[in-house]
Amino acid sequence: MGIAGKVTANVAPDLMPAIRESVETGEFATTGEALNDALRVWHRQRLDRAQRLQALRNRVEASIADPRPSLSYDEARAEMTRFMAARRNDGDDAAPRFDRSNFLAGS
Numbered sequence: 001m002g003i004a005g006k007v008t009a010n011v012a013p014d015l016m017p018a019i020r021e022s023v024e025t026g027e028f029a030t031t032g033e034a035l036n037d038a039l040r041v042w043h044r045q046r047l048d049r050a051q052r053l054q055a056l057r058n059r060v061e062a063s064i065a066d067p068r069p070s071l072s073y074d075e076a077r078a079e080m081t082r083f084m085a086a087r088r089n090d091g092d093d094a095a096p097r098f099d100r101s102n103f104l105a106g107s
Contacts, residue, residue: 022034
């Protein structure tokens with residue numbers, strides 16, 4: 001672990017009882033440890049959110065770059081209806097992957 005940095009922060013009054021309780025019950029030895037844990041969780045959530053956002057951006061870019069023709073509203077609705085009916089009929093919780101090439105070949 002690197003060198004610790006010292007920060008002075010004002011903690012919201014509604015959070016202080018929870019921090020103090022976590023120390024009093026022995027969950028953490030000090031309020032500093034409790035705050036470090038909270039910051040680690042916050043940091044991990046930010047990283048996870050950034051990864052999910054990047055994955056979404058990648059999918060949007062791939063969709064935009066897809067050379068296949070776009071589906072009309074009616075075509076997309078019909079395909080989603082078929083997709084959901086197949087999922088219900090299979091009784092499988094795992095959704096089948098949509099294959100637009102099969103849909104377009106059948107039209």
